[in-house]
Amino acid sequence: MISGPPVHRDPRSEHFFEAAARDQLAVRRCGECGHLHEPESRTCHSCGSATLGWTMVSGAAKLVSWAVVHHPPHPAFADQVPFPIGLVELAEGPWVHARVVDVPLENLRAGLPLAVAFVHPDDGDSYPVFTTGEQS
Amino acid sequence: MSGQGAAIAGLGITEVGKVYGRSATDFAADAVRRAAADAGIGVSDIDGLLVSSGLKRDVSITLQRVLGLRDLRLLTEMNAFGASAGAMVAHAAAAVTSGMADTVACVFADAPLKPKVSAGASYTGRSAKPLSGFASYLVASGITNANARYALATRRHMETFGTTSEQLGAIAVSQRAWAAHNPLATLREPLTLEEHQASRWIAEPLHLLDCCLVSNGGAAVIVTMADRARDLAQPPVNILGWGQGHPGQVNERNSDFGLRTGAAISGPTAFKMAGIQVADVDLLELYDCYTFTVLVTLEDYGFCAKGEGGAFVENGRTGPGGDLPVNTGGGQLSSFYLWGMTPLTEAVIQGRGQAGERQVAKRDVIVASGNGGVLDHHSTLVLGGAR
Numbered sequence: 001m002i003s004g005p006p007v008h009r010d011p012r013s014e015h016f017f018e019a020a021a022r023d024q025l026a027v028r029r030c031g032e033c034g035h036l037h038e039p040e041s042r043t044c045h046s047c048g049s050a051t052l053g054w055t056m057v058s059g060a061a062k063l064v065s066w067a068v069v070h071h072p073p074h075p076a077f078a079d080q081v082p083f084p085i086g087l088v089e090l091a092e093g094p095w096v097h098a099r100v101v102d103v104p105l106e107n108l109r110a111g112l113p114l115a116v117a118f119v120h121p122d123d124g125d126s127y128p129v130f131t132t133g134e135q136s
Numbered sequence: 137m138s139g140q141g142a143a144i145a146g147l148g149i150t151e152v153g154k155v156y157g158r159s160a161t162d163f164a165a166d167a168v169r170r171a172a173a174d175a176g177i178g179v180s181d182i183d184g185l186l187v188s189s190g191l192k193r194d195v196s197i198t199l200q201r202v203l204g205l206r207d208l209r210l211l212t213e214m215n216a217f218g219a220s221a222g223a224m225v226a227h228a229a230a231a232v233t234s235g236m237a238d239t240v241a242c243v244f245a246d247a248p249l250k251p252k253v254s255a256g257a258s259y260t261g262r263s264a265k266p267l268s269g270f271a272s273y274l275v276a277s278g279i280t281n282a283n284a285r286y287a288l289a290t291r292r293h294m295e296t297f298g299t300t301s302e303q304l305g306a307i308a309v310s311q312r313a314w315a316a317h318n319p320l321a322t323l324r325e326p327l328t329l330e331e332h333q334a335s336r337w338i339a340e341p342l343h344l345l346d347c348c349l350v351s352n353g354g355a356a357v358i359v360t361m362a363d364r365a366r367d368l369a370q371p372p373v374n375i376l377g378w379g380q381g382h383p384g385q386v387n388e389r390n391s392d393f394g395l396r397t398g399a400a401i402s403g404p405t406a407f408k409m410a411g412i413q414v415a416d417v418d419l420l421e422l423y424d425c426y427t428f429t430v431l432v433t434l435e436d437y438g439f440c441a442k443g444e445g446g447a448f449v450e451n452g453r454t455g456p457g458g459d460l461p462v463n464t465g466g467g468q469l470s471s472f473y474l475w476g477m478t479p480l481t482e483a484v485i486q487g488r489g490q491a492g493e494r495q496v497a498k499r500d501v502i503v504a505s506g507n508g509g510v511l512d513h514h515s516t517l518v519l520g521g522a523r
Binding site for chain 2: 099
């Protein structure tokens with residue numbers, strides 16, 4: 001069971017968390033040139049446009065880097081440690097930071113294929129995590 | 137150029153470490169007074185003041201009134217995170233060489249440590265304000281502080297180039313060996329690679345002994361023209377060049393996050409201004425929030441090829457007796473953590489020839505770095521040792 005402190009959407013992130021509630025992963029898409037960006041982007045670094053919309057992506061990804069959290073950084077993680085966090089490259093190009101779940105620590109390596117999954121907590125918004133899909 | 141250029145004429149370091157009951161502003165005022173006294177000038181001789189502070193941003197330009205300074209010609213708070221000290225000194229050098237001001241104090245102070253609270257908790261303690269939006273998502277994902285993000289950067293370098301934890305440990309061991317000879321250093325007991333490897337995980341692949349200390353305290357330098365500095369109390373350390381680098385990494389395929397930092401921009405800028413090459417550098421004082429920061433900065437400055445930083449440091453060449461002394465006071469890992477003032481203060485001490493048992497013999501060209509964010513912001517100073 002994945003747990004952590006609650007996520008609360010704000011105006012800039014509401015589309016992202018609305019999509020997560022529907023088990024969909026949203027990223028930014030440039031309204032001018034179509035370049036895809038991580039969800040937090042505010043300017044297209046490809047063409048300079050500030051007109052970024054949202055688009056849904058496949059959720060297919062691979063691991064770029066990871067770290068293992070050994071000390072609960074919040075009381076809500078007390079029964080979760082140690083657990084990996086990842087820098088994940090989506091198949092469409094953008095990188096996102098996310099928890100990596102259901103992967104034995106010894107299996108973590110750069111390039112590990114991952115797929116998105118979603119946590120729907122009782123308290124707060126839904127959010128994405130990534131898994132190999134083998135053990136979940 | 138040393139006659140027409142700027143120099144560091146004064147250095148003040150307060151009591152540093154687990155020093156309680158004093159605010160960051162108290163430390164900042166103390167540091168400026170010490171720096172002025174060290175230079176042999178009065179506090180009232182200061183006509184420029186640049187201030188910076190730690191995460192809580194609790195030193196401001198009101199420090200002017202605390203110090204009773206009148207008719208300043210330059211007064212600014214500067215913040216480039218851990219690159220601030222280098223940025224302040226560069227601004228001060230430009231101010232005195234342009235005639236904007238004559239005597240500029242640059243100060244940093246911070247007081248994050250509280251009694252009975254661990255260093256980590258006091259430094260990265262949760263904000264009282266509840267987070268929302270993407271920030272709350274990162275915290276829910278377990279990515280709550282710099283330790284986690286530097287761990288991601290370090291792991292990427294390891295996966296890409298084969299860098300090992302033992303190679304990072306060699307940096308910690310070398311720096312501790314320097315700290316043994318530094319009376320200002322917090323940790324002076326010898327350190328072995330085995331102890332480094334056995335230290336607990338903070339955020340794997342970073343062990344406790346890959347991470348900097350947390351300290352209360354302040355430090356200041358006085359910048360003035362080199363020809364004037366020669367008439368003051370201390371051997372002047374000339375400011376030969378400076379640079380900054382802010383890569384603005386984007387999170388997408390082919391990003392070089394963890395592989396290349398702002399040092400790759402900042403270093404060449406500063407070296408060119410100073411008219412030096414990598415081979416001319418006698419010693420380095422590198423910002424070392426983590427051991428990895430030292431390794432990647434050495435690569436980005438060009439002291440070894442990209443990806444070869446691990447092999448470069450693993451045989452102790454940066455330690456006492458090595459051919460490239462790095463962090464000769466112990467750095468933030470072993471001495472004290474005053475952001476960019478840690479490397480800068482040691483650079484000044486070495487440049488003056490006042491480092492006692494740890495003094496490096498050849499000190500004509502000294503490089504001091506600053507680093508902020510998660511390898512996002514970098515500053516470089518090239519300093520010329522006093523003759």
